Amino acid sequence: MKNHRVLSTEKYLRSLYVSNPLREPIIKTAISQLGLPLGSCGLDIGCGIGLYSLLLAEAAGSNGHIVGIDTNEEFLEKACSFASDKRLGNRVTFKKADASKLPFQDNTFDWACSMDFIGYGNQDPISLLKEAARVVKPGGLVFILIWSSQMLLSGYPLLEARLNATSSGVAPFKATMPPELHFMRALGWFHQIGFVEPIFRTFVSNISVPLSSEMRIALTELFQMRWGETHLEVSPEDWTEYQRLCHPDSPNFILNVPEYCAFITYSLFYGKVF
Numbered sequence: 001m002k003n004h005r006v007l008s009t010e011k012y013l014r015s016l017y018v019s020n021p022l023r024e025p026i027i028k029t030a031i032s033q034l035g036l037p038l039g040s041c042g043l044d045i046g047c048g049i050g051l052y053s054l055l056l057a058e059a060a061g062s063n064g065h066i067v068g069i070d071t072n073e074e075f076l077e078k079a080c081s082f083a084s085d086k087r088l089g090n091r092v093t094f095k096k097a098d099a100s101k102l103p104f105q106d107n108t109f110d111w112a113c114s115m116d117f118i119g120y121g122n123q124d125p126i127s128l129l130k131e132a133a134r135v136v137k138p139g140g141l142v143f144i145l146i147w148s149s150q151m152l153l154s155g156y157p158l159l160e161a162r163l164n165a166t167s168s169g170v171a172p173f174k175a176t177m178p179p180e181l182h183f184m185r186a187l188g189w190f191h192q193i194g195f196v197e198p199i200f201r202t203f204v205s206n207i208s209v210p211l212s213s214e215m216r217i218a219l220t221e222l223f224q225m226r227w228g229e230t231h232l233e234v235s236p237e238d239w240t241e242y243q244r245l246c247h248p249d250s251p252n253f254i255l256n257v258p259e260y261c262a263f264i265t266y267s268l269f270y271g272k273v274f
């Protein structure tokens with residue numbers, strides 16, 4: 001059991017790290033559009049291995065400071081080591097904390113954010129957003145960024161749709177989820193809490209050949225993460241086709257198609273604290 005837990009943390013950590021080439025450019029663009037004030041102090045909720053806390057630190061400038069919180073100590077250790085590798089250790093602090101009970105006083109931060117955390121999984125997004133708003137000063141921003149869609153199997157839209165209709169293809173969403181809790185209803189959460197002028201925007205990351213080796217690894221892992229365990233949920237024909245197109249040893253590996261291109265999108269929701 002312990003080994004299983006350790007292994008799954010390792011797998012999770014690897015997925016955050018390896019998917020970075022797909023995610024970083026789009027997250028950087030979204031952050032740059034928000035115009036975070038230089039010298040500001042921000043909170044990154046569910047910071048994981050801290051890769052985007054470091055982007056936030058760069059956006060807040062040399063006089064800014066970011067606090068990244070997460071419940072996973074191994075992720076936080078990794079975050080600290082990335083921060084010192086990038087010589088940003090003095091501009092970022094990582095702390096073990098639960099997003100539902102932040103260990104900060106009211107009005108501590110100039111802004112707060114969550115990337116791929118609030119709006120995913122089974123934790124109530126409205127109470128998490130309320131808690132984020134509590135620790136942000138009036139007038140400060142709270143924003144959430146969420147991986148919202150992708151098209152990865154160029155030329156095979158029907159296969160991609162069927163793979164996406166499996167439980168791991170739609171994870172972490174479940175059929176029993178009330179529609180109001182899907183992230184595309186996040187404007188409703190912001191309104192309900194009383195944020196001023198909530199806004200929604202979607203950003204796209206275009207991926208096309210020639211692919212860097214990091215991008216090939218990221219996409220290969222993504223195929224495996226999304227669809228690699230769907231064999232019991234798809235037809236034998238679809239499973240064969242998945243392996244033919246998505247396995248790097250296959251002569252028909254889709255990333256070797258000379259005109260391969262793909263995209264992912266991130267959706268941003270933000271509002272000012274009342």
Ligand SMILES: C[S@@+](CC[C@H](N)C(=O)[O-])C[C@H]1O[C@@H](n2cnc3c(N)ncnc32)[C@H](O)[C@@H]1O
Binds near residue numbers: 046070071115117123
């Ligand atoms: C999908 S990861 C995203 C990590 C990071 N923001 C990123 O974009 O790479 C979600 C993170 O939320 C953290 N998390 C889950 N529940 C949490 C909670 N209640 N409080 C704080 N962090 C939590 C997980 O440990 C994980 O690191």
